[in-house]
């Protein structure tokens with residue numbers, strides 16, 4: 001039947017910082033997953049929905065696959081493979097520039113993904129990303145080398161940030177989807193609740209502003225969400241840090257850092273939500289939130305892995 005609908009899942013996996021979330025946002029055409037220059041930005045599965053003709057493709061953005069150390073790391077890796085093995089197709093995003101510069105961590109992470117694909121007996125579409133940063137001949141050699149591993153069904157060379165060759169990839173993903181009724185309503189582009197998205201936007205701004213290891217020791221939660229009579233929304237969020245000593249870093253001199261974060265997050269939320277936003281941020285210490293079971297279920301992660 002010519003007009004049968006198709007729908008399914010495409011899991012986006014790859015090393016931290018490869019550009020997975022950037023790719024998901026580019027394919028969806030809207031921001032559904034936060035993006036920062038820091039590794040391990042995405043902590044849990046985020047689903048973005050793209051349409052291609054009669055086909056609905058649910059893109060599952062996953063945390064980067066890497067060597068797990070802390071409990072949060074292990075939960076993130078588990079979430080990545082869960083997303084991958086349940087999907088109709090797997091997209092492995094590789095930062096081609098980092099790979100060519102032989103950045104040890106990236107190379108090891110890519111090897112880990114290849115091993116994981118072998119273990120799960122799965123094939124993936126290889127996406128070499130960030131081609132805006134490298135020479136074409138280097139790219140072809142890299143493509144050849146990775147293709148020889150035998151775990152890839154196809155290779156695409158793209159720039160997620162610039163949107164180059166994204167459309168071809170979209171067509172390929174559509175082909176991989178089975179015949180099925182659509183999984184989400186036509187106008188839905190993400191499965192993140194507004195409360196969670198709002199917390200993620202604040203976390204993105206914090207990552208952009210605070211440096212070093214601190215981002216991994218913080219989490220943001222939306223505590224209250226009130227629709228106001230004038231059409232605006234009043235949002236209260238708490239930034240949890242692990243130690244008292246982290247608090248002044250978040251606040252900044254005279255509260256400057258948290259003020260910048262609040263402003264930047266508010267502006268973006270107003271665009272995403274399409275209404276005026278009053279955003280209130282509080283900083284609290286919660287020692288060991290990384291070992292707190294309740295936080296994991298709030299993020300959709302499994303505590304016991």
Ligand SMILES: Nc1nc2c(ncn2[C@@H]2O[C@H](COP(=O)(O)OP(=O)(O)OP(=O)(O)O)[C@@H](O)[C@H]2O)c(=O)[nH]1
Pocket residue numbers: 014015016017018019020021022023034035036037038039040041042043062063064129130131132133158159160161162
């Ligand atoms: N030059 C260039 N930079 C890119 C491209 N795609 C993504 N980036 C940048 O790479 C960084 C990481 O992008 P993300 O999309 O957050 O990467 P990720 O794979 O989701 O990272 P994690 O969530 O930490 O696993 C950001 O600074 C992006 O702006 C690209 O095509 N070209």
Ligand SMILES: [Mg+2]
Pocket residue numbers: 020021022033034035041042061062
């Ligand atoms: Mg990400």
